Amino acid sequence: MGTRATVKALTPLQLAQIGVQGLLANTYHLYLRPGAEEVRAMGGLHTMMNWHRPIMTDSGGFQAFSLGAAKEHGVGKLGGVFPHKDAEPPGGHRSGESLVKVDNDGVTFRSYIDGSTHRFTPESSIAIQRTLGADLILAFDECTSPLAGYDYTAESLERTHQWALRCLESPRDPHQSLYGILQGGAYPDLRRQAVDFMTKLPWDAMAIGGSLGETKEDFHQVLDWTVPHLPPHLPRHLLGIGQMVDIFEGVERGIDTFDCVIPTRFARTANVMVGPEFSHRTRRGTLNLKQARYRNDHSPIDPRCPCYTCTNFHRAYLHFLFASKEILAGTLCSIHNLTALLSLTREIRSALEQGRFQALKESYLSGVD
Amino acid sequence: MGTRATVKALTPLQLAQIGVQGLLANTYHLYLRPGAEEVRAMGGLHTMMNWHRPIMTDSGGFQAFSLGAAKEHGVGKLGGVFPHKDAEPPGGHRSGESLVKVDNDGVTFRSYIDGSTHRFTPESSIAIQRTLGADLILAFDECTSPLAGYDYTAESLERTHQWALRCLESPRDPHQSLYGILQGGAYPDLRRQAVDFMTKLPWDAMAIGGSLGETKEDFHQVLDWTVPHLPPHLPRHLLGIGQMVDIFEGVERGIDTFDCVIPTRFARTANVMVGPEFSHRTRRGTLNLKQARYRNDHSPIDPRCPCYTCTNFHRAYLHFLFASKEILAGTLCSIHNLTALLSLTREIRSALEQGRFQALKESYLSGVD
Numbered sequence: 001m002g003t004r005a006t007v008k009a010l011t012p013l014q015l016a017q018i019g020v021q022g023l024l025a026n027t028y029h030l031y032l033r034p035g036a037e038e039v040r041a042m043g044g045l046h047t048m049m050n051w052h053r054p055i056m057t058d059s060g061g062f063q064a065f066s067l068g069a070a071k072e073h074g075v076g077k078l079g080g081v082f083p084h085k086d087a088e089p090p091g092g093h094r095s096g097e098s099l100v101k102v103d104n105d106g107v108t109f110r111s112y113i114d115g116s117t118h119r120f121t122p123e124s125s126i127a128i129q130r131t132l133g134a135d136l137i138l139a140f141d142e143c144t145s146p147l148a149g150y151d152y153t154a155e156s157l158e159r160t161h162q163w164a165l166r167c168l169e170s171p172r173d174p175h176q177s178l179y180g181i182l183q184g185g186a187y188p189d190l191r192r193q194a195v196d197f198m199t200k201l202p203w204d205a206m207a208i209g210g211s212l213g214e215t216k217e218d219f220h221q222v223l224d225w226t227v228p229h230l231p232p233h234l235p236r237h238l239l240g241i242g243q244m245v246d247i248f249e250g251v252e253r254g255i256d257t258f259d260c261v262i263p264t265r266f267a268r269t270a271n272v273m274v275g276p277e278f279s280h281r282t283r284r285g286t287l288n289l290k291q292a293r294y295r296n297d298h299s300p301i302d303p304r305c306p307c308y309t310c311t312n313f314h315r316a317y318l319h320f321l322f323a324s325k326e327i328l329a330g331t332l333c334s335i336h337n338l339t340a341l342l343s344l345t346r347e348i349r350s351a352l353e354q355g356r357f358q359a360l361k362e363s364y365l366s367g368v369d
Numbered sequence: 370m371g372t373r374a375t376v377k378a379l380t381p382l383q384l385a386q387i388g389v390q391g392l393l394a395n396t397y398h399l400y401l402r403p404g405a406e407e408v409r410a411m412g413g414l415h416t417m418m419n420w421h422r423p424i425m426t427d428s429g430g431f432q433a434f435s436l437g438a439a440k441e442h443g444v445g446k447l448g449g450v451f452p453h454k455d456a457e458p459p460g461g462h463r464s465g466e467s468l469v470k471v472d473n474d475g476v477t478f479r480s481y482i483d484g485s486t487h488r489f490t491p492e493s494s495i496a497i498q499r500t501l502g503a504d505l506i507l508a509f510d511e512c513t514s515p516l517a518g519y520d521y522t523a524e525s526l527e528r529t530h531q532w533a534l535r536c537l538e539s540p541r542d543p544h545q546s547l548y549g550i551l552q553g554g555a556y557p558d559l560r561r562q563a564v565d566f567m568t569k570l571p572w573d574a575m576a577i578g579g580s581l582g583e584t585k586e587d588f589h590q591v592l593d594w595t596v597p598h599l600p601p602h603l604p605r606h607l608l609g610i611g612q613m614v615d616i617f618e619g620v621e622r623g624i625d626t627f628d629c630v631i632p633t634r635f636a637r638t639a640n641v642m643v644g645p646e647f648s649h650r651t652r653r654g655t656l657n658l659k660q661a662r663y664r665n666d667h668s669p670i671d672p673r674c675p676c677y678t679c680t681n682f683h684r685a686y687l688h689f690l691f692a693s694k695e696i697l698a699g700t701l702c703s704i705h706n707l708t709a710l711l712s713l714t715r716e717i718r719s720a721l722e723q724g725r726f727q728a729l730k731e732s733y734l735s736g737v738d
Contacts, residue, residue: 313419
């Protein structure tokens with residue numbers, strides 16, 4: 001969350017009151033608007049958005065690849081289709097001209113705002129992230145499609161590794177920690193190759209990125225092939241993943257941190273996160289407050305939740321705000337979802353310490369996809 | 370502001386922190402959704418929306434008349450066209466069937482939500498407002514068009530006066546103060562007739578409503594014909610008016626309180642209220658933060674403003690948030706506009722005490738429509 005240097009519908013003061021410790025902003029979006037130099041002129045990301053806790057920026061690569069491809073194919077991260085050679089029909093792309101061109105030096109892409117042409121290289125990505133001023137920055141990599149063939153994924157991985165070396169040689173500020181990113185698609189030997197190559201380099205932390213396969217099982221396998229072989233002293237981040245079920249599966253396999261827009265996106269569509277003891281919990285692990293059953297429901301979302309929303313408002317009022325398309329609905333439910341997610345991570349941590357992680361996981365994931 | 374029991378894009382906590390003392394919610398909207406009984410079941414308006422300072426509700430009449438008419442004519446309050454006989458072509462309405470039918474007992478109208486038919490009478494309006502539980506409630510009246518002829522306005526005024534008697538006889542709760550509403554269009558003898566009739570009745574406070582003429586001059590005349598003849602010990606409210614210039618003109622003529630969505634509506638369209646000392650102030654008394662000149666403007670909206678927005682964010686960041694269509698833009702600018710409006714009313718009060726009201730008014734209104 002924090003895509004365009006704002007967590008949608010919340011002020012940074014509200015975020016701090018909720019207890020949020022850090023957020024991720026997208027280099028791609030900020031590079032296009034307002035522009036990296038403009039962010040620096042505003043005092044850098046922290047000062048500009050008035051957020052004085054940690055900020056992570058991604059490399060810009062994921063959006064440069066996926067927003068170009070998404071224009072053509074309309075697909076996303078898990079099970080999605082990114083630009084790649086193997087799956088394309090001979091002679092070019094399915095519809096119109098590609099918005100993305102990858103070569104061994106970098107990627108050329110078109111702005112989704114005005115169609116202008118831009119280019120990211122490992123050096124420019126790190127330079128932009130340095131200009132933005134985030135604390136945690138990511139190496140520039142190519143994120144391949146789950147549908148990419150072996151040959152293309154292997155070629156792309158080699159490119160990502162050459163880019164990794166260039167990222168490490170690019171100047172960054174002393175307070176900036178650089179994450180290396182492990183790619184390799186859903187191919188065990190390529191994932192292993194990524195581990196072998198990347199763990200020998202002097203990263204401050206490791207991130208697992210790219211295609212996580214087409215199914216949840218693929219995703220778990222990718223983690224199993226990767227995480228056990230990472231240096232134990234380095235933090236491990238899982239990029240762009242954050243559904244409740246994925247957090248359990250990720251933590252179980254050794255992931256420390258996640259980033260995802262799901263808590264606030266769910267909130268704006270009336271999906272509020274609740275525990276397994278709630279009736280009518282959807283397969284997302286949420287209540288859907290748009291359902292008619294909440295029209296006269298005079299209880300808070302979760303009576304045990306300490307958040308501003310749960311201590312002051314009824315489900316019936318939230319249902320009414322969604323029916324009236326009022327902005328406040330998204331704000332109040334975002335406050336709840338972020339609070340619920342932070343509570344869940346604390347609960348998971350304490351369950352791990354007390355040896356009851358499996359029981360907690362099974363109860364939370366009952367009925368959830 | 371507070372139309373649908375929420376001040377758009379702000380939590381009640383933020384409103385209280387700004388120093389907002391009271392708000393107005395619309396009976397018409399709340400009657401249609403969630404429904405008056407549903408609001409009562411949620412503990413009444415104060416508990417439902419978690420706002421424990423004064424709430425005013427209007428009678429529902431204004432929207433019942435104007436939303437019906439607005440569907441046909443697309444017009445508003447000042448210089449607008451409401452349903453009336455004189456201005457209609459013989460034989461009926463210009464387009465389709467009218468959504469509003471007025472008779473001497475009340476008004477029948479169609480829901481803008483689902484087209485269902487509903488009816489307000491003086492008794493039902495007060496009963497609904499009692500059910501909602503506001504502190505300050507308004508008599509049920511007919512709001513005529515600035516274009517209504519003399520005959521229709523006179524007939525309507527007589528109806529409003531009969532309705533006033535019925536409102537006073539309708540049961541309300543002891544904590545509810547009832548405002549009588551003065552109508553009479555832009556006709557001096559009808560306005561005088563309204564004053565004569567209404568000031569003899571036992572209202573808790575007086576409100577000036579209805580057509581205020583077609584021009585600002587008409588509006589000032591209506592106030593001049595009315596306010597000097599009101600009982601000096603009763604609060605005077607001016608309904609649905611709240612541009613900065615109108616606040617000066619109203620206060621000068623003896624108005625105590627106003628209600629209007631303008632501060633928050635302006636905020637959501639990037640118009641932020643500033644004093645006369647600011648360059649590039651628009652004819653609305655605002656800066657328009659969407660203008661390119663603010664793209665690299667690293668100053669707060671108003672360096673002397675104590676609000677959360679001005680103490681923490683640059684104009685350039687707000688410009689960027691508007692360009693990105695981010696919800697936070699409206700929230701932050703609403704915080705500023707409400708703070709600026711409250712500061713202005715304090716400044717006006719102190720200027721009145723110190724005999725420099727005219728100088729303050731002239732400086733604030735320079736260049737403003």
